[in-house]
Amino acid sequence: xxxxxxxxxxxxxxxxxxxxxxxxxxxxxxxxxxxxxxxxxxxxxxxxxxxxxxxxxxxxxxxxxxxxxxxxxxxxxxxxxxxxxxxxxxxxxxxxxxxxxxxxxxxxxxxxxxxxxxxxxxxxxxxxxxxxxxxxxxxxxxxxxxxxxxxxxxxxxxxxxxxxxxxxxxxxxxxxxxxxxxxxxxxxxxxxxxxxx
Numbered sequence: 001x002x003x004x005x006x007x008x009x010x011x012x013x014x015x016x017x018x019x020x021x022x023x024x025x026x027x028x029x030x031x032x033x034x035x036x037x038x039x040x041x042x043x044x045x046x047x048x049x050x051x052x053x054x055x056x057x058x059x060x061x062x063x064x065x066x067x068x069x070x071x072x073x074x075x076x077x078x079x080x081x082x083x084x085x086x087x088x089x090x091x092x093x094x095x096x097x098x099x100x101x102x103x104x105x106x107x108x109x110x111x112x113x114x115x116x117x118x119x120x121x122x123x124x125x126x127x128x129x130x131x132x133x134x135x136x137x138x139x140x141x142x143x144x145x146x147x148x149x150x151x152x153x154x155x156x157x158x159x160x161x162x163x164x165x166x167x168x169x170x171x172x173x174x175x176x177x178x179x180x181x182x183x184x185x186x187x188x189x190x191x192x193x194x195x196x197x
Contacts, residue, residue, distance in 0.1 A: 007171055011102040014075075015045040018054070018068040046070075048106060055110060072116075075100060076107055081119050088123040089130050092168025100170040131173055134165065135180035 020042045028036030030044050046054070046068070054067040074080070075096035083091045093100040104120050107113075169177060 007099055007102060011099040011106065012047065012049040014048045014073065014097060014099065014103050016048050016051040016070050016073050016107075017043060018046045018051050018070045019043050020068055021065050022067065024067075048103070052106070052110060070110070072107055072111065072113065073097075073103065076104055076116065081115065084119050084123045088126040089165070091123075092164075093127075093170040093173065094168050096170075098171055101172045127173060128176060130165070131169070131177050132180050135177050136184045 020038055020040060023040050024038040026035065027038040028034060030046075031038060031042055051068060051070050055070055057067055080091065080096055097103050101120070101124065104116070108117055108120070166177070
């Protein structure tokens with residue numbers, strides 16, 4: 001990724017619930033207490049980029065504690081994981097986070113959640129197959145219906161449940177959808193030119 005990659009910048013801005021492990025003077029403004037000391041045990045939401053730095057950094061004391069401990073954000077919480085285990089296609093990931101998979105990969109690097117990796121892998125594979133299906137059928141062209149009448153071919157990606165599914169795609173999935181759609185369209189165009197010759 002590039003330094004100027006907007007998706008990476010937006011992912012790093014996602015808020016992560018953190019708990020401070022030591023008192024920090026003059027940092028109370030993070031907890032709406034300007035000029036006060038931020039106390040040990042204070043829970044606040046911090047952007048991922050700073051939460052990651054504070055979690056990795058060592059305070060230098062004997063216990064080798066980090067400045068903060070963090071929990072998984074609500075986008076990756078237990079409720080969301082259970083819903084993904086039940087049916088990954090039914091969860092609108094964009095409602096959880098516009099950059100769901102990028103956030104999840106950051107969190108997997110930082111946390112020891114063995115089930116998170118397996119759940120996300122299954123989610124991506126299941127949803128990728130569904131995305132591919134939708135991408136192939138969007139703009140499917142015109143076919144013959146009952147009685148020889150001309151009608152639009154199945155267009156599952158637009159309208160009804162397909163439209164709701166597409167609205168729930170997060171950024172990686174949207175890119176995957178565009179590439180699958182463009183590839184399917186290019187393959188159809190190529191087949192048409194082969195048939196002409």
